[in-house]
Amino acid sequence: MFKIIDAKFLAPAIKRFIIEAPRIARKQKPGQFVILRVYEEGERIPITIESSDPARGTISIVVQSVGKTTRLLNSLQAGNHILDVVGPLGKPSQIENFGTVVVIGGGVGTAMAYPSASAMKQAGNRVITIIGARNKELIILERELRAVSDALLITTDDGSYADRGFVTDKLRQLIQNGTRIDLVLAIGPVVMMKAVAEMTRRDNIRTVVSLNPIMIDGTGMCGGCRVLVDGKSVFACVDGPEFDAHKVDFEVLVQRAGMYRDAEQRSLAAYQEVESKSKEEACAISPGGER
């Protein structure tokens, strides 16, 4: 059992947890993740470690509600427990002084990119960070990222905050302005990573993406997380999750992510029913409740 020390929403449906996990806190490096199981009947899902505090024995993670398990997780509060947390898993990001590094985070990928951006800065790189989200409310970790970046560029799809557009628009501008870029690290939705890969391929800019296939054990045992890189089958949990973006077969990644769509939707629908029931009940007992 792993105790939740703190839990706060950063944006609607995006929550940061501080969890007691002393062994993991001692070993975590940027780019690594944990696999957790919320409760006995739960599935195992991978979540990137945003940061860790070895002295306090805690790690933090940032979770976006997308389906049943992440919604259930995001309903937990400080004092609750998560049944299983294992890690740190995956290969750490390759951190060294490359020169100028552009770190791109899309949506909750921003939280996943944060530890690497910060480590890149410490390694002496010039760090240009680009983050993007659908709207203003969903922009997260702006302050934290500003502190570790030489420049922070922000986009929103609807223009409700900063510049309207996509993160790739900013990347294109950088390339067109002749900014020297030694490495691009992109973490976020597959469509975003794919678009970044296509853009940098033309100019041969070294690009790394963090892949998010469906996982179970995270130790190379099940083979479920296999992705096609450079025409070869590799396991994202042990050989990744970061790979050379120009060699990744994004189509296979998208296709395999959809393997359980029907079941996932059933799970989610059943869970939402439970959620709304418990809300109704809560309203019924508290006279001041909204109706």
Next chain:
Amino acid sequence: MKPAAKNSLTPLPMKARMKVPRQLMPEQPANERNKNFSEVNLGYSPELAQQEALRCLECAKPTCTVNCPVGVKVKEFVELIVAGDFLGAAAKIREDNVLPAVTGRVCPQEDHCEGKCLLSKKVKPLGVGYLERFVADYEQRMGTHVLPNVPPTGKKVAVVGSGPSGLTVAGDLIQKGHKVRVFEALHELGGVLVYGIPEFRLPKHIIRQQLDYMRRMGVEFETNVVVGRTVTLDELMQEEGYDAVYIGTGAGLPQFMGIPGEHLNGVYSANEFLTRINLMKAYKFPAYDEPMLDLNGKDVAVIGGGNTALDAIRSALRLGARKAYVLYRRSEAEMPARAEEVHHARQEGIDFQMLTAPVELLSDGKGWMTGARCVRMELGEPDAQGRRRPIPLSGSEFDLPLSVAIMAIGTTANPIVQSTTPGLGTNKRGYIQADSETQRTTRQGVFAGGDIVTGAATVILAMGAGRRAARSIHDYLTTGQW
């Protein structure tokens, strides 16, 4: 006074023993069990067990014991069954084998104890596995494990991996007074016994009871620790004060064939397929969250001919598959699976396509598989291991419509510990080097055994290695000599 004595039978004269037929194992009817996950074999009653035990010839040189990898004293425990002392029989087995309820169910007895049983020269061999299972289950029902009471030695041993090999080491060393802690990567203990072998062959409550017993003896367990990632082997020894470490991490990285179409949706490794079902209980979806492709009315094939392949395809059948095929590139004689499983699988309606292998998995153009292009084989010259090599027959291609294909063609070494432990010697294939007598590795104080040393093998071989390792770990801890 032993209460069981009232069941005592008089041994039969030698000649009469050969006339008693081998007692059949009661089992669930094939057309019922292929729809549920309850155990296939129901177990002997005390009467059946005693009838079967009466058949033993009490050989002067018992080949059964010689051929058992851990040397279970078959003749002696069988005599105790005849005498009605079932608990005594259990204790006798435990002298050599700490998991009799498991081995009685999953050992390939035809290759070991029963293979050269003297009876088998004329009639069917003694049902050693069935009897072993009977006494182990009897003992568990009675709940009368005796807890050993030994003075602590003050030494600490870390066991990495909670499969049969690691559990054997832990069970043996705790009885020598050492402090033992088992580290397991997954959230559940038991290794392949829980995530691989399905409920219908090895009910999980059996493993749970065994683990409870070990806990009561004082073994500590810590799940969710991937040694090499969460903590390194050197940190265990240097910072956490372990005097010795046993590595029993198992084989376990699935291999794929490398044929076109393996990335299509609907293609599983047997490990993933079985892990979803056994560890994650996907067969109870939606009560459990882990999803599984809906197999109802679908055609499914497994590729391979080992226990893993049969476990996977028999699970698929239980999940509603309409057709369930085994595609195996050699013939039945070469199949590595236990004989009883092949027999049971046939009864349940599994369609064995021997001398057949897929060369490509076919796609619907939208990312889902629709079938396998297969080729028929003939057997050629024997290979290095003496097994006849399959050779594709030209022009024999045919397409088999399928919704799901499960790859069960073998595993390779799990590399996490090796790659994070400097000085730990491995062989060409990445398995850990260990002495076959002492299980010592190239690192002082570090021992290894089971599948991570031999490559995928069997439960009893993994346990045998654990037993040898426990002995030499005890020597090392008491003499300090490497």
